[in-house]
Amino acid sequence: MAIELNKQDRQQAIASIERWCRENLDEPVGNVTAAGLLGFFLDEIAPSVYNQAVADVQERLQARVAELDFEVHEAEFGYWKKYDKPRKSRP
Incomplete structure (x- = not known):
């Protein structure tokens, strides 16, 4: 099952990758490179997450069941x- 993002989430993720690269690397990356990185993350890492x-959800559901x-x-x-009440014994 491929993990895909809707258009808006994809755009936000690409912008976030671009910002991270701009703030943490010596050279900023462009939109195409950021989109490529996002594709790599979705294909390679996202399935593990x-x-x-x-x-985790299965474990919680089993506990609830x-x-x-x-x-x-x-x-x-x-x-x-x-x-039914305990009967008193007669004297």
């Missing part, structure tokens, strides 16, 4: 328990 995010029994459990056959 995505897969870790999916694993395990808690469901405690949250929604109803005692069975409890009607008579409300009315």
Whole structure:
């Protein structure tokens, strides 16, 4: 599954890469180079981040599912328990 960005997010990511390069490298990079770097990051690195995010969500969901029994459990056959009282013994 390819990880893609919508047009607006892609433009913002490219601008962010250009700014980072301008502020941290000796030579700034242009729009085409920044877009190439973004493509590389999305193809090479993003799947690892995505897969870790999916694993984290699965772990959280499994924990929540395990808690469901405690949250929604109803005692069975409890009607008579409300009315049964310990009987006092007669003297």
